[in-house]
Amino acid sequence: MIERPIPPLLDALLDACHDAFIAIDSQGNVIRWNNMATKLFGWHPGEAMGRPMAELIVPEAQRDQHERGMKRFQETGEVRMLNRRVTLQARRRDGEIFPVEMTVSMGEDQGRVVFFSFLHDLSERRRTEDQLLEIARTDTLTGLPNRRHVRERLDAAIAAAKRRDRGLAVLFIDLDQFKVINDLQGHHVGDMVLKELAKRLKANLRQNDFIGRLGGDEFLLLMEDVEQDKDAVIVADKLLDLIAEPMQLEPGKPLVVTASIGLSIYQGDETTSDILIRQADEAMYRAKRDGRARLAKWHDRTTPASVPPAAPRAPFFDFMEKVFAKPQANPGFGAREQFLQDALRATREHFGMDVAFISKFEEGRRVFEQVDPPVNSALIQQGNSDPLEETFCQRVVDGRLPECLPDAMANSEASSLPATREIPVRAHLSVPLLRKDGSVYGTLCCFSHAPDMSLNERDVDMLRVMSVMLNERMS
Numbered sequence: 001m002i003e004r005p006i007p008p009l010l011d012a013l014l015d016a017c018h019d020a021f022i023a024i025d026s027q028g029n030v031i032r033w034n035n036m037a038t039k040l041f042g043w044h045p046g047e048a049m050g051r052p053m054a055e056l057i058v059p060e061a062q063r064d065q066h067e068r069g070m071k072r073f074q075e076t077g078e079v080r081m082l083n084r085r086v087t088l089q090a091r092r093r094d095g096e097i098f099p100v101e102m103t104v105s106m107g108e109d110q111g112r113v114v115f116f117s118f119l120h121d122l123s124e125r126r127r128t129e130d131q132l133l134e135i136a137r138t139d140t141l142t143g144l145p146n147r148r149h150v151r152e153r154l155d156a157a158i159a160a161a162k163r164r165d166r167g168l169a170v171l172f173i174d175l176d177q178f179k180v181i182n183d184l185q186g187h188h189v190g191d192m193v194l195k196e197l198a199k200r201l202k203a204n205l206r207q208n209d210f211i212g213r214l215g216g217d218e219f220l221l222l223m224e225d226v227e228q229d230k231d232a233v234i235v236a237d238k239l240l241d242l243i244a245e246p247m248q249l250e251p252g253k254p255l256v257v258t259a260s261i262g263l264s265i266y267q268g269d270e271t272t273s274d275i276l277i278r279q280a281d282e283a284m285y286r287a288k289r290d291g292r293a294r295l296a297k298w299h300d301r302t303t304p305a306s307v308p309p310a311a312p313r314a315p316f317f318d319f320m321e322k323v324f325a326k327p328q329a330n331p332g333f334g335a336r337e338q339f340l341q342d343a344l345r346a347t348r349e350h351f352g353m354d355v356a357f358i359s360k361f362e363e364g365r366r367v368f369e370q371v372d373p374p375v376n377s378a379l380i381q382q383g384n385s386d387p388l389e390e391t392f393c394q395r396v397v398d399g400r401l402p403e404c405l406p407d408a409m410a411n412s413e414a415s416s417l418p419a420t421r422e423i424p425v426r427a428h429l430s431v432p433l434l435r436k437d438g439s440v441y442g443t444l445c446c447f448s449h450a451p452d453m454s455l456n457e458r459d460v461d462m463l464r465v466m467s468v469m470l471n472e473r474m475s
């Protein structure tokens with residue numbers, strides 16, 4: 001059949017075939033090469049005929065194996081791949097390696113053995129499979145790897161940690177009071193928060209980190225080659241700050257979101273991905289119980305002394321919810337006053353301050369719109385008689401005083417103000433209140449008579465969010 005001219009019908013049939021057809025003799029040299037073989041591999045029949053097939057289509061990495069198979073046949077007559085569909089890599093003329101499905105059959109021609117094979121290009125199918133797999137492993141909202149992908153990656157990381165005797169850490173990240181964002185600002189804002197968070201986390205990944213979304217407001221960060229717990233703690237602390245940076249999702253509406261993080265560390269042989277995730281999840285819940293916006297380590301459970309004491313401050317969103325989740329009262333004067341009073345009380349309690357107030361700037365003077373506690377006559381008398389220039393509020397707006405001052409008495413600018421000395425003000429937080437056009441019309445402030453060294457910029461961000469929401473509700 002092979003060395004005689006092929007009858008035109010058979011010739012036509014093979015050339016019409018959608019798969020490549022290659023026949024070789026018992027030495028491995030090509031004795032038939034159809035049109036599809038030319039299309040698939042790039043060699044014309046004139047170039048292919050008589051040459052070893054291995055040179056034309058077998059990738060270099062597989063040539064030894066191919067040669068061994070041919071040799072085995074020549075010595076023993078055994079052919080392992082016969083009449084089976086096998087998937088293997090092939091090589092095009094330009095060097096590209098691609099997957100094919102191949103079936104090999106054996107025949108006889110004039111007393112000599114010939115092998116013939118059909119080869120089907122799997123590249124397109126593989127691409128589609130890869131795309132489907134990618135879709136199945138990706139979270140559609142954030143584009144991050146989803147729970148399934150995280151699990152696969154964690155399994156692989158545990159196997160590698162075992163093999164190489166290296167460390168592995170898992171951070172379980174859960175947003176705080178995310179439901180409140182959905183409830184107060186709408187699901188679309190919640191979605192934007194999740195996307196912005198994913199963007200931040202991705203942008204801050206280190207080479208050996210892997211981040212995925214487990215679902216809802218839960219994310220998991222996997223850190224390979226972590227040698228000491230403290231390395232993971234440093235990363236977690238950075239993440240807490242990164243997440244809490246105000247988000248500008250809609251113009252003029254900064255939003256502060258915090259997260260609780262649980263850390264678990266690969267402990268050796270028996271650890272599985274289920275165990276690591278469960279431990280990190282348990283630690284995360286402890287972080288929630290301890291006041292949210294913090295890290296808890298799973299392995300600290302047995303050493304309670306090393307767990308940091310619970311922060312006295314209530315979680316930010318509890319505080320926001322207290323103020324804004326109530327049904328909106330009628331916009332009558334009394335209702336407005338009551339709302340402001342409630343908002344100031346919640347602010348004062350949240351930051352652990354003695355007084356909270358809204359002051360307005362009118363014709364060079366400061367006028368109190370509202371003060372909590374409501375009867376604070378010293379402050380009201382003192383404040384209302386101050387020329388604006390001499391007030392703490394105006395100096396914050398001018399930038400002469402910072403918005404966060406843990407101890408006003410330790411600051412010469414602040415302590416030189418008569419009001420600061422007379423009232424007497426120590427810890428102080430203050431943010432400007434802005435009209436829609438961006439001009440300042442007053443401030444939202446709170447202070448205590450005792451210093452509070454734990455006040456920081458994050459508190460200012462939260463107060464600023466509070467001021468924006470107050471503006472929205474009141475305008």
Ligand SMILES: Nc1nc2c(ncn2[C@@H]2O[C@H](COP(=O)(O)OP(=O)(O)OP(=O)(O)O)[C@@H](O)[C@H]2O)c(=O)[nH]1
Nearest residue numbers: 174175176177178179180182187190191216217288
């Ligand atoms: N916008 C949005 N919300 C989601 C999505 N998936 C889950 N959620 C919501 O996320 C919220 C998750 O709330 P929880 O984790 O139970 O509780 P939390 O309000 O975050 O409170 P703590 O975790 O206790 O701090 C629920 O209200 C879900 O409806 C999503 O894809 N988009």
